[in-house]
Amino acid sequence: MTDPLTGEHLALDLVNTRPSTEDGRVDLLATARHLADWLARQPALRPEAGTPSAADLPPVHAVREHVDAAVHALLRGTRPPKAALRGLTEAARAAPAVRELDWDGSAVTATPRRPGRLGVRLAARLAEAAADLLTDPAIGTLRQCEADDCVMVFLPAHPRRRWCSPTRCGNRARVARYYQRHKTP
Numbered sequence: 001m002t003d004p005l006t007g008e009h010l011a012l013d014l015v016n017t018r019p020s021t022e023d024g025r026v027d028l029l030a031t032a033r034h035l036a037d038w039l040a041r042q043p044a045l046r047p048e049a050g051t052p053s054a055a056d057l058p059p060v061h062a063v064r065e066h067v068d069a070a071v072h073a074l075l076r077g078t079r080p081p082k083a084a085l086r087g088l089t090e091a092a093r094a095a096p097a098v099r100e101l102d103w104d105g106s107a108v109t110a111t112p113r114r115p116g117r118l119g120v121r122l123a124a125r126l127a128e129a130a131a132d133l134l135t136d137p138a139i140g141t142l143r144q145c146e147a148d149d150c151v152m153v154f155l156p157a158h159p160r161r162r163w164c165s166p167t168r169c170g171n172r173a174r175v176a177r178y179y180q181r182h183k184t185p
């Protein structure tokens with residue numbers, strides 16, 4: 001199984017959990033175990049810690065569908081579907097965070113806490129990340145990887161960035177170009 005691409009905006013990391021591989025599109029959040037593995041790679045989701053079960057998957061998958069629809073509409077320069085924006089709002093509303101204040105012995109601490117089961121809390125956190133992403137002016141620079149069969153999306157920190165990852169697609173594309181140029185007729 002391919003490792004998920006992480007390190008982009010959290011909401012894009014979520015969209016990027018359905019990469020295109022030699023075996024077609026795969027779902028890197030297909031099972032509770034996959035979700036647990038992905039969570040372990042996402043420090044931003046640590047406050048929602050817990051061991052996911054199969055029941056936690058549908059809310060996370062639903063948010064992913066909505067972010068995917070909105071992001072791809074923006075990539076095409078069109079209006080994101082109303083249902084996607086409404087779905088994200090509803091997911092965030094289902095488990096809003098309240099900061100729980102405490103005293104750690106020397107200072108007051110504030111830890112965001114959400115109600116509900118893990119899947120609903122994760123969906124709410126991811127929907128909030130999506131709201132940040134979709135309203136960020138940088139969304140205008142959103143790009144899809146230029147490799148032919150790659151569907152990864154990213155916000156390029158550098159305007160010349162063309163690949164989702166230099167190791168995943170950059171090298172592959174360079175090798176393909178090399179063989180194209182040196183192909184025996």
Ligand SMILES: [Zn+2]
Pocket residue numbers: 145146147150151152163164165168169
């Ligand atoms: Zn790529």
